[in-house]
Amino acid sequence: xxxxxxxxxxxxxxxxxxxxxxxxxxxxxxxxxxxxxxxxxxxxxxxxxxxxxxxxxxxxxxxxxxxxxxxxxxxxxxxxxxxxxxxxxxxxxxxxxxxxxxxxxxxxxxxxxxxxxxxxxxxxxxxxxxxxxxxxxxxx
Amino acid sequence: xxxxxxxxxxxxxxxxxxxxxxxxxxxxxxxxxxxxxxxxxxxxxxxxxxxxxxxxxxxxxxxxxxxxxxxxxxxxxxxxxxxxxxxxxxxxxxxxxxxxxxxxxxxxxxxxxxxxxxxxxxxxxxxxxxxxxxxxxxxxxxxxxxxxxxxxxxx
Numbered sequence: 001x002x003x004x005x006x007x008x009x010x011x012x013x014x015x016x017x018x019x020x021x022x023x024x025x026x027x028x029x030x031x032x033x034x035x036x037x038x039x040x041x042x043x044x045x046x047x048x049x050x051x052x053x054x055x056x057x058x059x060x061x062x063x064x065x066x067x068x069x070x071x072x073x074x075x076x077x078x079x080x081x082x083x084x085x086x087x088x089x090x091x092x093x094x095x096x097x098x099x100x101x102x103x104x105x106x107x108x109x110x111x112x113x114x115x116x117x118x119x120x121x122x123x124x125x126x127x128x129x130x131x132x133x134x135x136x137x138x139x140x
Numbered sequence: 141x142x143x144x145x146x147x148x149x150x151x152x153x154x155x156x157x158x159x160x161x162x163x164x165x166x167x168x169x170x171x172x173x174x175x176x177x178x179x180x181x182x183x184x185x186x187x188x189x190x191x192x193x194x195x196x197x198x199x200x201x202x203x204x205x206x207x208x209x210x211x212x213x214x215x216x217x218x219x220x221x222x223x224x225x226x227x228x229x230x231x232x233x234x235x236x237x238x239x240x241x242x243x244x245x246x247x248x249x250x251x252x253x254x255x256x257x258x259x260x261x262x263x264x265x266x267x268x269x270x271x272x273x274x275x276x277x278x279x280x281x282x283x284x285x286x287x288x289x290x291x292x293x294x295x
Binding site for chain 1: 162166196
């Protein structure tokens with residue numbers, strides 16, 4: 001990618017996220033914006049995103065933001081989910097969705113993140129999430 | 141699909157294969173496992189490509205959220221004893237331990253309260269023993285029938 005020299009060369013996607021078709025859309029203020037096209041794998045009721053797929057995109061954007069920051073400060077950690085609370089604000093329609101995470105607090109053992117997802121109108125988010133992630137010592 | 145005398149009851153056994161045949165639930169391969177009066181349990185078979193971290197045989201958390209969202213929806217239809225459009229409003233998942241490598245995960249959700257506009261659920265995910273869950277959930281769904289027109293596309 002053209003911007004690779006400006007941004008950490010890290011894997012932003014889990015195998016699950018890659019399977020679902022989530023991709024990096026762009027970098028914005030040093031945080032990755034993740035996106036997923038509207039394909040059958042994300043569809044719930046006809047022509048709408050499934051709440052689970054929207055949640056998966058939010059979670060993926062949260063992890064991507066955290067991995068980016070950990071790479072930037074040269075910290076190695078195994079990330080494990082503690083919890084996530086998703087607020088669904090509007091139906092996800094049959095078009096691409098985007099999500100970006102922001103680190104609210106980076107502690108020694110856990111991080112707190114807020115994530116927002118939107119479609120064509122950024123000022124009208126379709127979902128937000130708060131998540132806590134455990135940062136474990138890498139084993140061996 | 142509905143017989144005249146007996147009003148159509150919502151039966152998770154026959155409805156789940158239809159609801160999980162395509163789309164996101166179909167992609168994940170969810171299937172019916174068990175149900176009661178106000179609860180439903182779905183199974184998410186193990187899949188190698190749904191891992192949460194490269195090189196670690198641990199299921200990602202996303203599929204568990206999807207599983208619980210779907211089990212909750214079907215539990216609500218079971219509790220209402222009919223199918224009507226609903227949308228997730230709020231869903232919280234606490235991941236209390238990783239699921240075992242290679243294990244199917246079961247999502248059990250109970251609809252403990254329905255009001256005119258909302259349905260409340262709680263549940264757990266486990267990988268074989270419901271007394272040793274991998275996750276706990278709590279959520280609220282909204283009915284999206286009749287009076288709500290904002291999301292309906294023209295036509």
